[in-house]
Amino acid sequence: MAFEAVIGLEIHAQLSTRSKIFCACSAAFGAPPNENTCPVCTGMPGVLPVLNRKAVEYAIRTALATSCVVQRRSVFARKNYFYPDLPKAYQISQYELPIALGGHVDIEVDGGTKRIGITRIHMEEDAGKLVHEGDFAGAQASLADLNRCSVPLMEIVSEPDIRTPEEGGAYLRRLHDILVYLEVCDGNMEEGSFRCDANVSVRPAGREAFGTKAELKNMNSFRNVEKALEYEIRRQSELIEDGGKVVQETRLWDANAGRTVSMRRKEEAHDYRYFPDPDLLPLIVEDAWVEELRGTIPELPAEKIARLERQYGIPRYDAGILASARALADFFEASAAIFGGNPKTTANECLHWKDEALAGKLSPETIAHAVEDRERGTVSATASKKLVELVLATGKPFRTLRDEHGLTQVSDVSALDAVVDKILAASPNEVASYRSGKAGLLSFFVGQVMKETRGKANPKMAQEVLKRKLG
Amino acid sequence: MTNVPVHEWTLLEAARKVREKEISARELTSALLARIETLDPKVHAYITVLPEASTALASACDEDLAKGVVRGPLHGVPVGLKDIFCTRGARTTCGSRILHNFDPPYDACVTEKILGAGAVLLGKHNMDEFAMGSSTETSYFGPTRNPWDLSRIPGGSSGGTAAAVAAAMCFAGVGTDTGGSIRQPASLCGVVGVKPTYGRVSRYGMIAFASSLDQGGPITRTVADAAMLLGVIAGYDRRDSTCVDIPVPDYLSAADRPVKGLRVGLPKEYYEGGGLSPEVREAVEKALKALTDQGAVAVEVSLPHTSFALSTYYLIAPAEASSNLARYDGVRYGYRSESATGLIEMMSKTRAEGFGEEVKRRIMIGTYALSAGYYEAFYGKAQKVRTLIRRDFAKAFEVADVLLTPTAPTPAFRLGEKTGDPLTMYLSDIYTIPCNLAGIPGISVPCGFSAEGLPIGAQLLADSFREETLFAAAGAIERGLPVPRTAPLKG
Numbered sequence A: 001m002a003f004e005a006v007i008g009l010e011i012h013a014q015l016s017t018r019s020k021i022f023c024a025c026s027a028a029f030g031a032p033p034n035e036n037t038c039p040v041c042t043g044m045p046g047v048l049p050v051l052n053r054k055a056v057e058y059a060i061r062t063a064l065a066t067s068c069v070v071q072r073r074s075v076f077a078r079k080n081y082f083y084p085d086l087p088k089a090y091q092i093s094q095y096e097l098p099i100a101l102g103g104h105v106d107i108e109v110d111g112g113t114k115r116i117g118i119t120r121i122h123m124e125e126d127a128g129k130l131v132h133e134g135d136f137a138g139a140q141a142s143l144a145d146l147n148r149c150s151v152p153l154m155e156i157v158s159e160p161d162i163r164t165p166e167e168g169g170a171y172l173r174r175l176h177d178i179l180v181y182l183e184v185c186d187g188n189m190e191e192g193s194f195r196c197d198a199n200v201s202v203r204p205a206g207r208e209a210f211g212t213k214a215e216l217k218n219m220n221s222f223r224n225v226e227k228a229l230e231y232e233i234r235r236q237s238e239l240i241e242d243g244g245k246v247v248q249e250t251r252l253w254d255a256n257a258g259r260t261v262s263m264r265r266k267e268e269a270h271d272y273r274y275f276p277d278p279d280l281l282p283l284i285v286e287d288a289w290v291e292e293l294r295g296t297i298p299e300l301p302a303e304k305i306a307r308l309e310r311q312y313g314i315p316r317y318d319a320g321i322l323a324s325a326r327a328l329a330d331f332f333e334a335s336a337a338i339f340g341g342n343p344k345t346t347a348n349e350c351l352h353w354k355d356e357a358l359a360g361k362l363s364p365e366t367i368a369h370a371v372e373d374r375e376r377g378t379v380s381a382t383a384s385k386k387l388v389e390l391v392l393a394t395g396k397p398f399r400t401l402r403d404e405h406g407l408t409q410v411s412d413v414s415a416l417d418a419v420v421d422k423i424l425a426a427s428p429n430e431v432a433s434y435r436s437g438k439a440g441l442l443s444f445f446v447g448q449v450m451k452e453t454r455g456k457a458n459p460k461m462a463q464e465v466l467k468r469k470l471g
Numbered sequence B: 001m002t003n004v005p006v007h008e009w010t011l012l013e014a015a016r017k018v019r020e021k022e023i024s025a026r027e028l029t030s031a032l033l034a035r036i037e038t039l040d041p042k043v044h045a046y047i048t049v050l051p052e053a054s055t056a057l058a059s060a061c062d063e064d065l066a067k068g069v070v071r072g073p074l075h076g077v078p079v080g081l082k083d084i085f086c087t088r089g090a091r092t093t094c095g096s097r098i099l100h101n102f103d104p105p106y107d108a109c110v111t112e113k114i115l116g117a118g119a120v121l122l123g124k125h126n127m128d129e130f131a132m133g134s135s136t137e138t139s140y141f142g143p144t145r146n147p148w149d150l151s152r153i154p155g156g157s158s159g160g161t162a163a164a165v166a167a168a169m170c171f172a173g174v175g176t177d178t179g180g181s182i183r184q185p186a187s188l189c190g191v192v193g194v195k196p197t198y199g200r201v202s203r204y205g206m207i208a209f210a211s212s213l214d215q216g217g218p219i220t221r222t223v224a225d226a227a228m229l230l231g232v233i234a235g236y237d238r239r240d241s242t243c244v245d246i247p248v249p250d251y252l253s254a255a256d257r258p259v260k261g262l263r264v265g266l267p268k269e270y271y272e273g274g275g276l277s278p279e280v281r282e283a284v285e286k287a288l289k290a291l292t293d294q295g296a297v298a299v300e301v302s303l304p305h306t307s308f309a310l311s312t313y314y315l316i317a318p319a320e321a322s323s324n325l326a327r328y329d330g331v332r333y334g335y336r337s338e339s340a341t342g343l344i345e346m347m348s349k350t351r352a353e354g355f356g357e358e359v360k361r362r363i364m365i366g367t368y369a370l371s372a373g374y375y376e377a378f379y380g381k382a383q384k385v386r387t388l389i390r391r392d393f394a395k396a397f398e399v400a401d402v403l404l405t406p407t408a409p410t411p412a413f414r415l416g417e418k419t420g421d422p423l424t425m426y427l428s429d430i431y432t433i434p435c436n437l438a439g440i441p442g443i444s445v446p447c448g449f450s451a452e453g454l455p456i457g458a459q460l461l462a463d464s465f466r467e468e469t470l471f472a473a474a475g476a477i478e479r480g481l482p483v484p485r486t487a488p489l490k491g
Helices: A053-065 A165-182 A222-241 A287-294 A301-312 A316-322 A326-338 A343-352 A354-358 A364-375 A381-394 A398-404 A413-426 A428-435 A439-452 A459-470 B011-019 B025-043 B051-066 B109-116 B159-166 B183-189 B223-233 B268-272 B278-293 B306-327 B343-354 B357-370 B376-399 B422-429 B433-438 B467-480
Strands: A003-014 A076-080 A090-094 A100-109 A112-125 A129-133 A141-145 A152-158 A194-204 A214-219 A249-254 A259-265 B046-049 B078-082 B120-125 B172-177 B192-195 B215-220 B263-267 B297-301 B402-406 B442-449 B455-462
Touching: A003 A165, A003 A222, A053 A100, A053 A112, A053 A152, A053 A165, A053 A287, A076 B306, A100 A165, A112 A165, A165 A194, A165 A222, A165 A301, A194 A222, A214 A222, A214 A259, A222 A249, A222 A259, A301 A316, A301 A326, A301 A343, A316 A326, A316 A343, A326 A343, A326 A354, A326 A364, A343 A354, A343 A364, A364 A381, A364 A398, A381 A398, A413 A439, A413 A459, A428 A439, A428 A459, A439 A459, B011 B025, B011 B051, B011 B223, B025 B046, B025 B051, B025 B078, B025 B120, B046 B159, B051 B120, B078 B109, B078 B159, B109 B120, B109 B223, B120 B159, B159 B172, B159 B183, B159 B215, B172 B192, B172 B223, B183 B192, B183 B442, B183 B455, B192 B223, B192 B467, B215 B223, B223 B442, B223 B467, B263 B268, B263 B278, B263 B376, B268 B306, B268 B402, B278 B297, B278 B402, B278 B442, B278 B455, B278 B467, B297 B376, B306 B357, B306 B376, B306 B422, B306 B433, B357 B376, B376 B433, B402 B467, B442 B467, B455 B467
Parallel strands: A214 A249, B078 B120, B078 B172, B263 B297, B263 B402
Antiparallel strands: A003 A152, A003 A194, A076 A090, A090 A112, A100 A112, A112 A152, A129 A141, A194 A214, A249 A259, B046 B120, B172 B215, B192 B215, B192 B442, B402 B455, B442 B455
16 A cells, blocks of 8 residues: 655744843853753742743744744743743743744755645743753752753744655755744754654545644754654554554654654643733734834745856756855855856855855855866866865965965966977877877877976866877 | 820831931831830731841941932831742742742842832731732741731731731731732721732732732821832833833822712622621721712712622632642752652652642642633633623723722631631632722722721722822721721730
């Protein structure tokens, strides 16, 4: 039996605000335990939350970038449960009335585009974390680090429109890139700034009704999400084929073992006793603010890829990689602006030196000069690469290094004529062989020219001169 | 007036005399501390007395004054706070074992405001545990007694504050009112108590019971004192998102504003029930006469949803409380059970041992009301009824400027009389609860005594942010019905 998967993703993105969502503490990662805390985020008696306007702004920008409808009125609720990393014993989270509803993003799969619906975007606060002394099972004590408490999170829930692990991966990457473009999330998956849970079910191909879903958690990289989805789809399909039934449950992805394991059955699910938080008034977002924020939305990845492809005539694949980081695309465009030439060469250079460019170690001038000198034949491909490495090592300008190291190519025909004459005179046997039909010897002569000019000859030109003289 | 003992001065008198250097803050404070030492073993209005801190603060006030610095309208005047307001450096227990050792690292907004106005904090007043009660008997630290009759309760939950003010063991105090917790004890102790409009006084640092109902307010011996003190503690605070940013008017001048032409509404539902004691009815009628004698006009009004208020309140308040009190888990501060071995056991034993019966009862009710499948029928429905109650008041205030009602159905009852029957206890707040549900301001002002010599209070209610009208009307009752304000308690 052929099965089709139905997948919905829930993305938890940490908003990169300076302070927490309900107090003024720093939201920065990596501070010593409990350093970024105050009476409010540690849930002391009598304290009250105050909503961070910047967090709302970031959520609205995300909503606008994903074609969601920003809700004029949204409500923060309390999600009640006991856990030592949750100081108030409730998490403040938007529940029935979130900040945004009904959007979509387009992803590229199999050479086409597919639209994935977004059900909702809501804001909530993060919890702290527990550190266990010793191994988990035999721990003598648990220590609570509340630095993360009340760090602002945004949850983006997709429609069950995803059908394959590849689509899931593409959707996740696209949303990741959008959030990073918007500068509302740093996108760091290792530090947990960008996390993802998945709802997965399978159904016989062609059937309308959804199967029973499992919720997957603990997938901390794009690759792991794809692998976990693959595994889970296979597990559910095999289970059904063997006459079994999928049960509604939460499953954890075990990256080392490469499988998902059951964590909690539906009947074990908590009753969170949600109710509107009486300490926070309903959030009213004025239209004027939304319109103001609409004007701050930058060109987003999909638009940028299409424009780069159209404007520079570069392959879509190249445009896609360039646009995966806003800074890289900007770098490419700055280089291309300094030297027009063939943008494909510029794109190649930018992709080759991607990490260095993103790390700010190279300037667009360096790439522009490298491309220009190569296209004009002043510098060989080998020398160009060597020079960029020298720029990285010394910080000196490309052309200063070129002249200092004498890496200019000989592209002067009369100069090459003399060299070629000399070489042909010195190799009468090879000349004879060539002329009798051993065309492969041409590279021998080119090699000799390069040797004679200590690599400075323009190989293409040397070849032309040789061909002419060898007749 | 020269032979009025120091402790019986009004708050305004005491403040003026300190400012005019008739008495030093130090002398005033030691007089009050001496009185607390003598009387509080009988009354037990204080959970914590702060002799050293208050003496030091009084000295600092005196030094400032010597340099010509007046900190504010309460400069050098000893006052107390209900032990629900966080005070940095002084433990804040909320009347509970679970916070018996809690030292807040911050001051409540109210604490900051009274200290900023120059007050000397004498100590922290006893209260029903987490403000849940109407008699101050649920306090982990033992009950407070009514200064007018030590065999009786002072009301609650701000019973410690009302008793301390009535026994002149402070010039004023700040209590909190979720369903009547300022007004009912004020009525039972013969003092003035104000529940301001929701959002008028910041709740920051005031330990939450039911967030959408809680409001701090003054308890004093005179209407003018209450008006002055409200002026100190009211105002916008950005740390409380429910606090309203509108200017604080001059409440003090409102206290002797004439009431000629004032429309006094009498909500018929408040006078119909069988629970109203004839003595209370009679006293409230005298209050009405005092008002009409000064030119006010009585009008009958109806608040048709009044009978639903108590049940609505006992769904909303416990629901919010069940969530607000969930943070007391023994993990970070307060009481922690030492006998537990695992995490879940530690949390549940801490809560089982740290909370008293009434608190646990309300947590159970609230948890149930919010549970999946019951939410709409209970909490959701209660919110709808709350809207209807709010509309009742809005309609009444179209024809009346203030509403006059009894504060409590009976004068103070005896210790232990109602502890066995929570429902009877809950009925003590039947006249005060609708005001909290509607978010409007209310005041209780003394209007007489029972045959047994127990104080009786009249309640006045006004539309949101019309506290000035309350002070005007209460001032008129006070002028028309002069009654002693300090309990005749001997050391």
